[in-house]
Amino acid sequence: MIRFDRRLVQNFDWVMVAAVLVVALLGLLNLYSATHLSRGYGSTVFIKQAYYFLAGFGLIFLIVLVDYKVLIKWNYLLYGIMIILLLLVLLVGGEVAGSQRWINLGFFRLQPSEPAKLLLVITLASYYYRKDTGKGFALKELLLPMGLTAVPVLMILKQPDLGTALMLVFIFVSMTLFVKLKWSTLGVLAGIGVSFLPLVWQFYLKPYQRQRIMTFLSPESDPLGSGYHIAQSKIAVGSGATFGKGYMQGTQAQLDFLPERHTDFAFSVWAEEWGFIGSLFFLACYFFIVLWGLNIALSARDKFGVLLAFGIVSLLFWQAFINLGMVLGLLPVVGMPMPLFSYGGSSLLTTLAGIGILINIRMRRFTTP
Template identity: 65%
Template sequence: LFGYVLILVLVTFDYKELAPLGYILYGIVILLLIYTGLFVHTIAGTQRWINLGFFHLQPSEPAKLAVVIVLASYYSNHDTEDGYRLRDIIRPAILTAVPFVLIMMQPDLGTALMLGILFVSMTLFVKLRWSTISILGTVAMGGAFIGWKFLLKDYQRRRIETFLNPEGDPMNHGYQIMQSKIAVGSGQVFGKGFLEGTQGHLHFLPERHTDFAFSVWAEEWGFVGSVFFLGCYFFLLLWGINIAMTARDKFGVLLAFGLVMLIFWQAVINLFMIMGFLPVVGIPLPLFSYGGSSLLTTLISIGILMNIRMRRYQIKT
């Protein structure tokens, strides 16, 4: 309910005011991430949530919003006709790297991965020199190697290794992927019916209300229901891209594009994850998976997109 109220609030002011406010939000998020790492008790091997009494806040969720806003603000204020050089993107890279490292330390591989994807998506969206792209590709490969060797926890490495051969560990790390595949496949064309799925409701499928929520949907509503579900996401994507293309200024274009990529990549990674095409990294499905912080972040993103759309024909001042 709070998220829907927040949408109404977000459409009342000009989105351009987010450009300076984004850095304030970014600073608050960094402080919350540091606080989470130092003072929050570990739950199931992770330190992700701050108990506010009425709500459990996961600071890594608003971190994604903050990164999108500060990247959009930076690129819109540092325009170039010849393309960005490597030194031009050092600052946005640092702005992304700080929360990335703090989130990896929780550890939360999925959200950290999303920050990296957002940086790459928004940086490629602006004009880069080919030399810059080549250097970034080399750095990314080196960073992936270092991350695999020194940053990932043992259970995170096992998740990635299990993704390649889930049948090799069917009762432990491969269990989720195998049960998810069974749930999706058993739905067939029209599904088993509402609340009639066996994998989800007989507790064969872990995390059925969070990361694997779509598996339950596919089992109950089948191929037809899944196509309808994906069609809704496709419509949301087109709506967001249209907003980005018709925004009145570069900040609006970049902000809308970044928010669309935030929703799009989370959906793609989650759906590929539950079908066994990607390792399980703990990324929820926007607007569908259970999780207050994730839902709130998505609703805020939609509210900002509505704000940009409402003001696309206003005269620039």
């Protein structure tokens, strides 16, 4: 499985590494500004994130040593590990601010719902690769992937973590639409999705989650309560104007008006300090990674590589899209970090593991399936 082929070194994707490194450095720069005034807190968070990046880049170089096709054999084992970890969270996980999402490993607090996103991509890519006949998937052939998605979604909703649960749904929808479906199947799936919305609203969403959605529809109704996050974020983004207020000069962040400024609302800090031009530069760097990932999918040597790369790109895209919509007040606040930019060890290591798989696919595009 581990092959020291000279062609692998020659085809190593330094373009992706360079792009990720640029976004990572921008994220660290922003993180220091967002947290440096908190005594004993800013420096700790910044140093931790730097260590997570070092560990993540090391993980990338380990992942590229093994041919990505072994994931076809490992996918159900990895899926089983994911379910066990999500179950452990519900049984023995630590609770923070009413949410039970983490397992304390002593040296690291693992949030299993983060690697669950990548593991679901691997599971769905493996299934669709095995079952694809080229004639289009019928509804009965989608029952298993629907079930494989529904189990972790329901477990994550119990934590509760609406944002991550929605991400798993978006991954499933994106990858399912990417493979060939029969039109009748597409119609039935759309009907099922619409019919389940009232049930999810009534029985699975917590009161505060329903309140966040209502606040999104009418943010001015409670500007000092449930609408506070959105209001302060929009003020921060708007006050950045064209060129921003300058590094570490943003009043919303530095005067502690902006909540969760190192995690969910990290981009608000960046927009306030660097303005529209700086925000445009960051988004160009980030979405270059997304476009390069799509290029990797197009050049993959086999259908599994195509599905796997597309799934990882959809993971990166939807997380960024939801986070940006959230901080701009265009989507409800659901607790979604910006990949590679927001603080968080589990999220960062999962994202870099996905990047490692993309590089792996790119490196092996010249080999025979």
